[in-house]
Amino acid sequence: MRGVVDLGAVKAASDAAAQRAARAASAPQGGADQGAGSGGFVFDLTEENFDSVLALSQQAPVVLEFSSQRSPHSIELGAVFDLLAAEYAGRFVLARLDIDATPQLAQELVMQAGVQGLPAAVAVVGGQLAPMFDRAAPTEEQLRGILDQLIAVGEQRFGLTGLAGAPGGAPAGEEQDEDAEPPGDPLLAPAEEALDAGDFAGAAQAYRNVLAEYPAHTEAKLALGQVELLLRTQDVDAAAARRKAADAPTDVDAQAVVADLDIAGGHVEDAFGRMVETVRRTAGDDRNKARVHLLGLFDLVGSDDPRVIKARAALTSVLF
Template sequence: MSDPNLGASLRGAVDLSSLRGRPAAPAAPAAAGAPGAGGLVIDVTDATFGEVLELSRTVPVVVDLWADWCEPCKQLTPVLEKVVTELAGRLLLARVDVDANPQLAAGFQAQSIPMVVALVAGQPVPLFNGAVPEQQVREVFAQLLQLAAQNGVTGQLPVGEGAAASADEEPPLPPLHAEAYDAIEAGDYARAITAYEKALAENPRDADARAGLGQVQLLQRVQGVSLDEARRAAAADPTDVEAALLVADLDLSGGHVDDAFGRLLDLFAELPADARPAVRERLVELFGLVGDDDPRVVRARGRLASLLF
């Protein structure tokens, strides 16, 4: 098994926005079900996952996607529990039964199990698939803790009390971020965009606001759009830039990153010079959403550069 992709960027193709509850201070994961290991190992569901997602801003969360019929899962889960327990609260293990929680399975794009993903500051970080040796699990978790520290996630859960982080212990969201989250929950993407833009005007280095702005702008563009109708429009006129941009947005929001990039790069190659800027700008925007260190972005950037020069 190769080393996990633990780059400095946390943004990936996995879209967990639909699984995020209102970003208030998280409730104790024990409410989601704590089967053992002093509360450091919990079972989560489609309904309770939002609590764990928000908790990952305090402590890294390892998500174990499994099923009762999966024999490799039965080999891996005890290893994960052992290593997490030994780390004494520096990690939380969240177990997801993919059969009982189809929304989570789809959100994580679980093509095969066991699948292990981390959450750091609300962002997914792929770790590994399949039952791997204990020593490799330890090495991966050590890298995960380093990545979390680089991103300011250095909390520790009280052993024996699980993730009983209270609202008093969780710092409140900045006002403009809270306003954006409330607007997203209400489906008012325009208000969320305005809030994030104000946050960036106050602090241009606010990475969370910049990432949130890009994600909400994408959500606004695809809101209420029929994928089938968009594909038909793009197929009817392969040179229709707006139609191609819309399908690329839909592909990316659905996790089909290479399809989105490939469509726009193919179009870019065919367009005259004066029609290219809109496609290039959208590509750069989508690169930022996926993450500059993602290998798919690296490949697409390379092809874009070759087309430009």
């Protein structure tokens, strides 16, 4: 991930940015599906679907592959990418950019990513652009290693879990039994007993114990998020917290506390709007901290909730 830069400069560098945003705003939901292939994890990147495809980097690493029919090596690389995209099944997304068909968009991204020649690819992880390779195609085995590293970084630094339907463990073909969600609820009994006793801290630790052994236990993961929200808000003076946030609009911690209060009180859209605005106002580590907190709130509400879908689009517009 050396050389990571903010993708906000991509759009700022071009007069076409506003037009892309307008098209994305007026496009029907599911615009990212345009041109999708290989099980829905490969897209032909265009001006029209740029925003919706790049927004997927908040769920899984997006690999931007620069391609041209005039480059035999890039064609060969594309075939390998297609196979791996199908195999990894949503743990990364492939966005193929035909530099001949979309020269303006290609020029923007080539300049921003510093690409010198084909074959070439860069990655977008959690809204951040990172170089992969250019002017020399890796072997299939080397490419697997690069993809595994990107996926690991996405999981560890940005909390990315892959697109819906993606396997929660290693790439296809590797054993995943250790991470499989166990049947039944006996593992959650200690946490539920702690909740019944009003011991939120004990319940949180009990859920963490389950996840330490079964990382893919979705019920424990969701419940832990809810309990942690209770812990963050149970002793907060709401009036004082809102005054502090109003006085310090770039204080990520202050804004996050009020967003938590809004989520706990059912004011979901207010919470999302506050954190999106905080991301817009901040930069560097503060921006990433605000973004990660917002993604955690998305998980609490649920990825299929229309309010989450709307807020993800707003976050993407701010980041790009």
